[in-house]
């Protein structure tokens with residue numbers, strides 16, 4: 763296999779790989795990824811809080827209904843004509859009235875608690891929405907900065923790609939095909955020189971049978987890192 767041209771091609775392509783790697787590790791880019799995660803988390807949290815608020819409000823409605831009917835029950839007891847009732851009945855009604863009053867106090871307490879929780883949920887919700895909006899605004903800022911960095915690198919990448927196109931003419935089609943496939947699989951460098959009995963990329967020691975195949979065919983795909991190992 764004629765590797766001279768592809769090795770020259772790979773050298774230039776390596777510069778593109780490095781530029782792309784730098785861009786991928788650009789701090790603005792990392793910040794964007796972080797902020798978009800924050801925005802997503804805030805969205806999930808705000809919809810959870812919305813559900814929570816809904817269920818508290820429903821519980822409050824039920825409670826208000828119970829309070830109203832308990833009050834009415836107490837008032838009905840007082841409306842009864844005392845003169846027409848026996849002493850026992852009057853005592854029974856008074857005891858019931860006391861219970862109703864106690865009950866109302868408990869229900870009121872519960873209502874106050876619910877009002878406190880709904881306020882807390884609403885405060886959390888507002889905070890979450892604020893976080894979301896801030897994350898979005900910041901994302902836009904960092905995205906613009908990243909786009910500018912990417913744009914600044916682009917002419918250099920274009921220039922290198924032009925060089926690649928001219929070298930590609932000298933590369934045999936079958937070699938180019940292998941190269942492009944590996945490159946698409948993010949394997950780089952694609953072609954590596956053997957380092958003694960080891961793969962030149964991942965340093966894995968080659969088996970005796972792999973070594974004899976390498977001697978015989980002059981190239982070998984590394985079982986570990988999938989690079990193509992060659993010998994001089």
Ligand SMILES: [Zn+2]
Nearest residue numbers: 961964984987
């Ligand atoms: Zn390897």
